[in-house]
Amino acid sequence: MAAKPGAATPTYSPKLVGRTRLPILKDSDLDWSRPDGRGFHQCRPALLQTGAVSSASGSAYAEFGNTKVIVSVFGPRESKKAMVFSDVGRLNCNVSYTTFASPTIGQGTDHKEYSSMLHKALEGVIMMETFPKTTVDVFALVLESGGSDLSVVISCASLALADAGIMMYDLITAVSVSCIGKSLMIDPVTEEEGCEDGSFMMTCMPSRYEITQLTLTGEWTTPNINEAMQLCLDACSKLGEIMRDCLKQAASASEE
Amino acid sequence: MGLSLGEQHFIKGGIAQDLRTDGRKRLTYRPIYVETGVIPQANGSARVRIGGTDVIASVKAEIGRPSSLQPDKGKVAVFIDCSPTAEPTFGGRGGEELSSELALALQRCLLGGKSGAGAGINLSSLLIKEGKVCWDLYIDGLVISSDGNLLDALGAAIKAALTNTAIPKVNVSAEVADDEQPEIDISDEEYLQFDTSSVPVIVTLTKVGTHYIVDATAEEESQMSSAVSISVNRTGHICGLTKRGGSGLDPSVILDMISVAKHVTETLMSKLDSEISAAEACEDES
Numbered sequence: 001m002a003a004k005p006g007a008a009t010p011t012y013s014p015k016l017v018g019r020t021r022l023p024i025l026k027d028s029d030l031d032w033s034r035p036d037g038r039g040f041h042q043c044r045p046a047l048l049q050t051g052a053v054s055s056a057s058g059s060a061y062a063e064f065g066n067t068k069v070i071v072s073v074f075g076p077r078e079s080k081k082a083m084v085f086s087d088v089g090r091l092n093c094n095v096s097y098t099t100f101a102s103p104t105i106g107q108g109t110d111h112k113e114y115s116s117m118l119h120k121a122l123e124g125v126i127m128m129e130t131f132p133k134t135t136v137d138v139f140a141l142v143l144e145s146g147g148s149d150l151s152v153v154i155s156c157a158s159l160a161l162a163d164a165g166i167m168m169y170d171l172i173t174a175v176s177v178s179c180i181g182k183s184l185m186i187d188p189v190t191e192e193e194g195c196e197d198g199s200f201m202m203t204c205m206p207s208r209y210e211i212t213q214l215t216l217t218g219e220w221t222t223p224n225i226n227e228a229m230q231l232c233l234d235a236c237s238k239l240g241e242i243m244r245d246c247l248k249q250a251a252s253a254s255e256e
Numbered sequence: 257m258g259l260s261l262g263e264q265h266f267i268k269g270g271i272a273q274d275l276r277t278d279g280r281k282r283l284t285y286r287p288i289y290v291e292t293g294v295i296p297q298a299n300g301s302a303r304v305r306i307g308g309t310d311v312i313a314s315v316k317a318e319i320g321r322p323s324s325l326q327p328d329k330g331k332v333a334v335f336i337d338c339s340p341t342a343e344p345t346f347g348g349r350g351g352e353e354l355s356s357e358l359a360l361a362l363q364r365c366l367l368g369g370k371s372g373a374g375a376g377i378n379l380s381s382l383l384i385k386e387g388k389v390c391w392d393l394y395i396d397g398l399v400i401s402s403d404g405n406l407l408d409a410l411g412a413a414i415k416a417a418l419t420n421t422a423i424p425k426v427n428v429s430a431e432v433a434d435d436e437q438p439e440i441d442i443s444d445e446e447y448l449q450f451d452t453s454s455v456p457v458i459v460t461l462t463k464v465g466t467h468y469i470v471d472a473t474a475e476e477e478s479q480m481s482s483a484v485s486i487s488v489n490r491t492g493h494i495c496g497l498t499k500r501g502g503s504g505l506d507p508s509v510i511l512d513m514i515s516v517a518k519h520v521t522e523t524l525m526s527k528l529d530s531e532i533s534a535a536e537a538c539e540d541e542s
Contacts, residue, residue, distance in 0.1 A: 113360055116353065124502030179369070197373035210504025214484070216497035217364045219374025222514060225494060229507055 032180055035191055036065065043175070043187040043235055048156070048246040050163040058164020062156035065189065066146025071156045073164040076134035089131035093119040095140045095153055102145045102190075114140075114150050117213070121154045121174065121203045124212045127167040136166055147189035151176045154203055154213075159243050163250070170205035171243050172212060173236040177201075177228045179218060186231050200225070202232040206240030209233070259478060267479050271464045277475070283520055285471045288412065290531040292420040293539040300421025300450070302535070304413040306471065308403025313395065313413035315421045319440065320392035322383065329372065330382020330390040334363045335397070336410065342402040354406075357500070358397070361407055362414065365458055365487035365496035366395075374495050376455040377418070384426050385438055391423060404473040407485050411458030416532045418455055420539075422447035456489040456496070457525050459517045463505070468513060470520055484510065486517035490525065494518075 038044070044065035053059035056072035063069075079090060095114040118140065126136070138161070140153045154174035161168060178188035179198035188196065198218025204211045216225070259267075270276050280286070286307035295301035300315040322329060336358045338351030345351070368375030382391040395417070397410045424447055429439035462472040462483040469476060477483075482501030489495050494514060499505065 112356065116356060116360075120500075120502070124504060193370060195371050196369050197371050198369040205504055208504060209506065211499070211507055211510060212502070212504045214497060214499040214510065215364065216494065217367070217374075218369030218495070219489070220494045222494070222511075222518075225514065226511060229511070233507060 032183065034185065035189055038187075040183055040185045041231060043239075044189075046239065046242055048159060048243060050159060050246060050250045056160075056164070058160045058162070058166070060156045060160035060163055062152055062159070064146075064148065064152050064187070066144055067149055067152045068143040068146075069140060069149070069152050069156045070143060071138065071140045071153065071160040073136065073138050073157075073160045073166065075136035075164070075166070076131035077137070079133060079135045085133065087132045088128040089126075089133075090135040091119060091123055091126060091128070091138065092135055093122065093138045093140070093157075095142070095150075097142045097145065100144075101142050114153065117150060117215070118154060118157060121172060121213045122157060122161070125158070125168050125170060125172050125205060126161065127169065130167045136161075136164075145190065147191075147193055148176045148187050150174070151187075151201055151203075155239060155243065159246065162243075162247055170207050171240055172203050172205055173239040173243065174201065174203040174213075175232045175235045175239065177231055179220065179224065179228070184224065184228055184231065186235055198224075200228045200232070202229065202236070204233060204236045206237040259475060263475075264479055267476055268465050271467050271469055271476070274467075276469065278473070280471075282467060282469045283516070285524060285527070288527065288531055290412070290416050290528070290535045291538075292416055292532065292535045298417075299423060300417045300419075302413050302416030302420055302532075304409050304416060306405060306409045306412070307473065308401060309405055309409045310399075310401040311406070311409045311413045312398045312400065313410065313417040314398075315414075315417045316394045316396070317391045317421070317423050318394065319384075319426075319442070320390060322387060322390040326379075327387040328383055329379035330392065332363075332367060332377055332379065332382075332393045332395065334359050334366065334395045334414075336362070336399070337396065338399045338402070342399050346399075358407055358410060361458075361485055361496070361498045362395075362397070362410060364498065365411065365456055366414070368495060374489070374493065376452075376489065376495065378451065378454070381451065384440065385428050388438055389426075389428070389440060402474065404475075404477045405460060405471050407460050408458050408471065411456075411487065412528055415452060415455045415457065415528065416535065418450050418452045419532050420536065421450040423450060424448075454489055456487040457521055457528060458485055458487045458496075459520050459524060460485040461513045461517055463501075463509070463513075468516060484513050484517075486514060488518055488521040488525075492518060492521075 047063040049061045052061035053072040059072040061070045093115050151174035158172045177200040178185045178196040201215050203213035289305040291303045294303045295314045298314040299317045303312045336355045338346040338355050340347035366376045425443040427441045461468040462480045481503045485498045487496040
């Protein structure tokens with residue numbers, strides 16, 4: 001997908017105020033340098049576009065380094081007749097991987113987990129009361145899996161929902177942090193995720209400064225969690241601004 | 257859960273005043289009963305009752321092949337089944353969503369990071385021959401009766417079942433060529449007890465209004481705004497954290513919950529350990 005002419009790919013890097021960290025080595029003599037040459041607290045440049053799928057109510061395409069995701073939103077549509085009447089709307093999420101998304105054929109097991117995690121992330125932020133008796137379908141397709149897949153899917157899904165005009169309390173953004181040895185790296189790529197000692201994924205509403213979803217694996221000490229949380233909150237608010245700019249550009253482009 | 261407005265106010269108000277409907281304080285657990293060895297055919301099993309919540313966990317070990325991505329580790333799979341005896345809505349496909357959510361949270365707490373750091377179960381100890389033969393552990397949880405706090409009960413049951421697990425010793429018979437399966441001899445006599453010193457306990461903190469409670473009953477869970485399940489191991493490090501529920505939480509609240517969970521874990525861990533060893537001793541006698 002070609003970038004729009006004149007739109008530079010924005011980079012968002014959270015800054016730890018007043019502290020410079022030397023990367024701490026995992027096995028004492030090895031220096032972990034990130035495969036794409038980023039700093040430990042630097043996120044990948046984000047390319048976000050709305051309106052990628054013309055037949056959907058709303059859609060968005062996101063490219064974060066090598067992770068490419070397309071999300072389309074259909075709805076609100078009439079719920080199937082078999083379903084019980086409900087005076088709040090329903091949300092149906094599906095995350096699938098293309099067969100060529102990862103170097104090894106067939107990702108298989110992640111789909112159901114990611115679908116339910118996307119559902120949990122979105123259900124707290126969509127105002128379901130505004131579309132009773134109907135269903136909103138969110139379909140996410142990971143075209144290439146380059147690391148931090150679920151975070152990219154969640155951010156892209158909230159952009160697609162905004163493009164579809166579904167009412168939400170706020171945009172949600174998701175960022176993940178990987179812990180390798182004693183160092184924390186934000187926005188890990190697949191190689192880093194494969195050998196991480198712990199992972200931390202956070203979804204938050206930047207304007208309300210609230211965390212809607214948080215999952216953590218591996219062994220963490222409280223100071224590490226504190227630091228990871230600050231990194232993620234900072235990155236999430238910057239990503240939120242980038243998403244808003246993208247929506248404003250799309251809106252002004254359609255007015256012309 | 258059908259609760260009238262008056263009952264809802266009663267529950268919320270009680271929690272705000274540190275006096276819950278059953279008389280407990282906010283950070284007190286209900287009495288926990290543990291029985292081990294309830295399923296003789298399984299390698300390890302346990303039944304845990306916390307108040308009205310009743311769960312059974314069983315561990316079965318089978319010989320399998322390590323995955324090509326991690327040839328030096330065994331495999332662990334966690335499945336949870338919410339039986340319709342607990343709730344009629346669990347029948348058919350109704351309990352599937354809850355089961356997969358619980359299984360995912362438990363897997364996250366037990367298996368640690370991708371490199372194996374912080375794992376409750378040491379996957380390398382399940383290896384028999386690198387790249388060829390390993391133990392596959394199937395951990396199954398069954399929810400018989402549900403009165404809130406399923407995740408904590410399942411975590412405790414899995415911990416007890418793993419303590420009860422005896423894996424037979426395996427002798428690898430002959431040295432064979434690289435592409436053939438080696439002959440293995442599974443001993444009937446000698447067993448290895450599983451090392452469970454690093455299996456964490458899970459504490460779920462439920463936020464009702466502005467306060468957190470531990471070990472919520474089903475009524476209290478229906479009034480929650482959100483819940484955070486934190487798994488802490490013996491060294492006091494956090495091994496897994498899952499936030500459940502839709503509403504957002506301020507970051508300072510989450511950090512506060514983590515410190516409360518650590519504090520609660522100390523008492524819970526020692527209580528569980530004593531209950532499990534009492535149950536094992538009971539089983540040895542009978």
